[in-house]
Amino acid sequence: MSQNNVSHNGTATSLRLKTGLAEMLKGGVIMDVMDVEQARIAEEAGAVSVMALERVPAMIRAEGGVARMANPALIREIMGVVNLPVMAKARIGHFVEAQVLQELGVDFIDESEVLTPADEQFHIDKHQFTTPFVCGAKNLGEALRRIAEGAAMIRTKGEPGTGDVVHAVTHMRTIVREMKALSALSEDELYHAAKNLQAPYELVRLVAQEGKLPVPNFSAGGIATPADAALMMQLGAETVFVGSGIFMKDGATPLNLTPGHPEREEAVSRARAIVIATTHYKDAKIIAEASAQVKGHMKGLAAAAIEEKDRMQTRGW
Amino acid sequence: MPEPPHIGVLALQGAFDVHAKRLTELGAKAHLIRKPDELKELDGLVLPGGESSTFLWHLELAGFYDVLKAFVQSKPTFGTCAGTILLASEVLNPAQKSFAVLDITVERNAYGRQNDSVILQEETSLPGGPLETVYIRAPRIARTGAGVVTLATRDGSPTLVRQGHVLAATFHPELSEDRRVHEYFLEMVRASR
Numbered sequence: 001m002s003q004n005n006v007s008h009n010g011t012a013t014s015l016r017l018k019t020g021l022a023e024m025l026k027g028g029v030i031m032d033v034m035d036v037e038q039a040r041i042a043e044e045a046g047a048v049s050v051m052a053l054e055r056v057p058a059m060i061r062a063e064g065g066v067a068r069m070a071n072p073a074l075i076r077e078i079m080g081v082v083n084l085p086v087m088a089k090a091r092i093g094h095f096v097e098a099q100v101l102q103e104l105g106v107d108f109i110d111e112s113e114v115l116t117p118a119d120e121q122f123h124i125d126k127h128q129f130t131t132p133f134v135c136g137a138k139n140l141g142e143a144l145r146r147i148a149e150g151a152a153m154i155r156t157k158g159e160p161g162t163g164d165v166v167h168a169v170t171h172m173r174t175i176v177r178e179m180k181a182l183s184a185l186s187e188d189e190l191y192h193a194a195k196n197l198q199a200p201y202e203l204v205r206l207v208a209q210e211g212k213l214p215v216p217n218f219s220a221g222g223i224a225t226p227a228d229a230a231l232m233m234q235l236g237a238e239t240v241f242v243g244s245g246i247f248m249k250d251g252a253t254p255l256n257l258t259p260g261h262p263e264r265e266e267a268v269s270r271a272r273a274i275v276i277a278t279t280h281y282k283d284a285k286i287i288a289e290a291s292a293q294v295k296g297h298m299k300g301l302a303a304a305a306i307e308e309k310d311r312m313q314t315r316g317w
Numbered sequence: 318m319p320e321p322p323h324i325g326v327l328a329l330q331g332a333f334d335v336h337a338k339r340l341t342e343l344g345a346k347a348h349l350i351r352k353p354d355e356l357k358e359l360d361g362l363v364l365p366g367g368e369s370s371t372f373l374w375h376l377e378l379a380g381f382y383d384v385l386k387a388f389v390q391s392k393p394t395f396g397t398c399a400g401t402i403l404l405a406s407e408v409l410n411p412a413q414k415s416f417a418v419l420d421i422t423v424e425r426n427a428y429g430r431q432n433d434s435v436i437l438q439e440e441t442s443l444p445g446g447p448l449e450t451v452y453i454r455a456p457r458i459a460r461t462g463a464g465v466v467t468l469a470t471r472d473g474s475p476t477l478v479r480q481g482h483v484l485a486a487t488f489h490p491e492l493s494e495d496r497r498v499h500e501y502f503l504e505m506v507r508a509s510r
Contacts, residue, residue, distance in 0.1 A: 026330065105432055106430075
């Protein structure tokens with residue numbers, strides 16, 4: 001860190017730098033990658049950032065077990081091969097995993113419900129970090145609680161690892177609807193709204209005034225096709241995360257990325273098309289063209305078929 | 318009242334919203350540009366921050382690159398961060414394609430990763446005293462050619478430069494309350510009309 005970097009000491013200044021990086025990611029696609037080869041393909045296919053992890057959500061779902069922060073050696077390796085910002089996930093409440101990720105120098109930490117939670121009550125106090133955090137939310141109250149804790153970016157949770165966009169849609173619609181409802185309220189009604197949302201009054205009032213979250217609002221959780229990405233953008237997302245949708249064949253098997261293998265071409269075609277559809281999300285003609293170039297797609301798992309207790313989105317509070 | 322200047326903001330990806338908001342606050346008409354034919358009838362263009370490799374990737378797809386290059390060769394253009402990288406005559410770390418309308422050598426991510434992002438107060442030749450400069454994973458201008466005027470510096474390296482109709486910053490004036498850099502660009506646009 002440079003010597004004259006005094007401004008990180010102030011929370012407000014620090015938050016400007018954190019949300020500043022989120023601004024730079026807008027309109028882009030953040031892709032989950034599990035190794036150096038996937039990271040290279042993501043960068044070459046126009047990704048704006050990569051999320052380094054050991055298993056994508058579809059694999060975690062298929063294989064079970066405790067899902068933790070990725071091995072620092074893998075994260076370092078991926079940081080070494082791409083010029084893009086690199087993100088990595090810490091377990092909910094696991095502030096030491098977050099300390100390790102900050103020490104590694106990752107550009108964004110995802111305090112993620114995809115990993116097995118480490119704390120059943122408390123999320124990480126994100127104000128204590130210079131590295132910005134992104135957190136998932138299903139509704140406005142949850143989003144504002146995460147922002148109060150210092151999150152610099154919110155994303156819908158959706159239902160990760162399914163390739164089924166339905167819950168990402170529900171969460172985005174809920175957040176947008178709840179924000180609209182706030183803007184119609186009078187000052188005295190906002191106190192009651194804050195109580196109902198279980199969120200700090202100051203943040204509730206800010207949303208009521210501005211009509212949007214005080215940090216960028218992205219989308220994740222089940223986005224698997226170019227049209228899914230454009231759908232989330234039209235519903236109000238400013239960027240999309242694609243987890244299992246690019247490099248997975250079915251729940252537990254990644255595509256074979258050996259040069260010359262047809263599955264490599266399939267992964268590249270999916271990544272490229274989702275990038276195009278995210279930028280041109282209002283242009284059905286371009287989305288149609290991009291979609292037509294896609295070879296194959298993730299098999300997917302209907303989110304409705306997943307029992308409540310097996311859902312990742314219910315983790316976090 | 319004169320017709321407000323029409324300024325495009327390249328919106329393939331990146332910090333286009335904040336630029337458009339600032340331009341609108343200063344009385345310009347901002348247009349988000351995602352396709353080559355949208356460049357028509359603009360008085361000037363902003364290339365925002367974001368990921369320069371992602372910008373290039375999009376530009377190469379639809380024959381956008383050449384149309385945009387022709388625009389930035391002749392019309393007032395303002396690049397910030399990744400936008401500056403696109404305008405430079407030479408790019409390092411890694412070497413990549415660029416429009417070469419600004420005679421500088423620029424090094425990507427030269428000030429480090431996000432943990433090294435910082436807000437500074439810097440001396441500037443713009444009137445009004447020190448300038449607040451917001452650096453996010455910033456590039457560094459390692460060399461400036463003879464025709465390039467330096468308007469602000471950080472530790473001796475230029476951070477705000479102008480060459481004729483091209484203005485470029487390695488920081489993010491759109492993320493600061495200080496509006497002077499955008500005002501300066503809009504003056505350039507008005508002077509060229």
